[in-house]
Amino acid sequence: MPLRVAILASGSGSNAQRLFDLKHAGALDIDPVLLVCNRPGARALERAKQANVPSLMLDHTREPDRERYDRSLVAALKEAQAELIVMAGYMRLVTPVFLNSFPGQVINIHPALLPAFPGVRGAADALEYGVRLSGCTVHFVDEIMDHGAIIIQAAVPVHPDDDSDRLQTRIHALEHRIYPQAVQWFAEKRVRLEGRQVRILPAASARGAVTSDGSWLAWPPLEQPF
Ligand code: GRF
Numbered sequence: 001m002p003l004r005v006a007i008l009a010s011g012s013g014s015n016a017q018r019l020f021d022l023k024h025a026g027a028l029d030i031d032p033v034l035l036v037c038n039r040p041g042a043r044a045l046e047r048a049k050q051a052n053v054p055s056l057m058l059d060h061t062r063e064p065d066r067e068r069y070d071r072s073l074v075a076a077l078k079e080a081q082a083e084l085i086v087m088a089g090y091m092r093l094v095t096p097v098f099l100n101s102f103p104g105q106v107i108n109i110h111p112a113l114l115p116a117f118p119g120v121r122g123a124a125d126a127l128e129y130g131v132r133l134s135g136c137t138v139h140f141v142d143e144i145m146d147h148g149a150i151i152i153q154a155a156v157p158v159h160p161d162d163d164s165d166r167l168q169t170r171i172h173a174l175e176h177r178i179y180p181q182a183v184q185w186f187a188e189k190r191v192r193l194e195g196r197q198v199r200i201l202p203a204a205s206a207r208g209a210v211t212s213d214g215s216w217l218a219w220p221p222l223e224q225p226f
Contacts, residue, residue, distance in 0.1 A: 002031040003187040006082035007053075008073075008090035009037050013044025015088035015109060018176040019183060020051035027224060028180060029187040034080040036073060038092055054080070060092060070098040077102070084186050088179070091120070093145060104193050106141040107186075109179050111171045113137060113153055118146030123171055124164040134158055134167060135216075136175045138182040140193060149196045151185070154178045154218040177226045178218055 007016045016035060022028045035048035035055040048055035056076050063069040074097065077085060087108040099106060112122035114137040119125065126134040135155035140148035154174040158167060185191050190201040200220055209221035 002029050003183075004033045004081050004083045005030045005183065006034040006036065006077050006080055006085050007032065007044075007048075008085060008087045009035060009042065009044035010039050010091040011042055011044060011089045013037075013042065013047045013088065014172065015175055015179050016044055016086075017047045017051075018180060019086070019088075020047065020053060022180050022226070024051070027226070028184055030084075030183060033082055034076065036076060038090070044089070066093070066095050067097045070095045074098055074101045084183065086179070086183060087141060094141065094143075096143060099141065099143060104140065107151065107182065108139060108141045108146070108148070109175050110137045110139065110146050111168060111175065113155060114139060114146055114150065122146075123168040127158065127162060127164050127167050132158055134171060136171050136178060138178055140198070149193055149198050151182045151191065151198050151200075152178045152218065152220055154216055156216050174216055174218070177222060180226045181218075181222045181224070184224070 009016050020032060023030050023032060032053045035044060035053050037045050037057050038060040040057055040059055045055050045057060058072055060069055085102055085106040110122055112126050113135045117125040123134060133155045135153060137153045138151045142148040156170045156174060185200055192199040192201060207223040210225050211218060211221040
């Protein structure tokens with residue numbers, strides 16, 4: 001049975017799009033059962049519609065109480081029987097009401113190599129700091145922002161002429177590779193959370209590893225040329 005995946009988004013939704021496309025191409029064993037968006041008019045909603053994925057707009061400005069908002073969110077996700085909740089550009093802090101309803105089932109992607117540069121300006125902060133390598137991180141979500149156990153990271157060099165848009169674009173392209181890989185590991189029931197450590201169990205049959213082409217590095221290695 002394909003893994004029932006729900007996506008939470010607030011903006012463009014390009015990571016959601018990538019999951020829809022790869023599912024359509026037969027490269028992901030998932031069933032995207034719901035996309036929830038908290039911002040009216042966000043492109044993510046249009047992408048879900050185009051991909052025939054059910055969507056729900058839960059406008060946070062109409063429900064300022066975070067716990068009450070999260071209760072509505074949980075109800076929608078339970079009704080959709082979501083097994084994995086994928087945050088993809090979801091610009092909201094979540095409460096224990098939400099996290100306790102889906103223990104070990106909520107993941108996020110962040111555009112920096114955590115634990116460095118958490119927060120909404122990950123790529124820009126890394127550039128301003130002067131790092132030589134930046135990248136992205138897929139991690140479990142816990143109650144602290146950008147803090148949960150790390151599932152996969154990918155690194156890119158920072159070029160001397162980078163501005164934050166250029167760096168962000170390079171990082172975004174890698175997000176579109178490592179997020180599907182992480183989701184596929186969940187679909188194959190190979191992700192084990194042991195304290196702060198995440199173990200990826202071996203594949204049932206041997207797979208080639210796609211680690212790097214010199215301009216990026218992903219670890220653990222990608223198992224498909226996502
Ligand atoms: C990504 O950069 C992700 O790392 C961050 O929000 C952005 C979402 O992009 N959490 P998109 O909406 O999937 O295009």
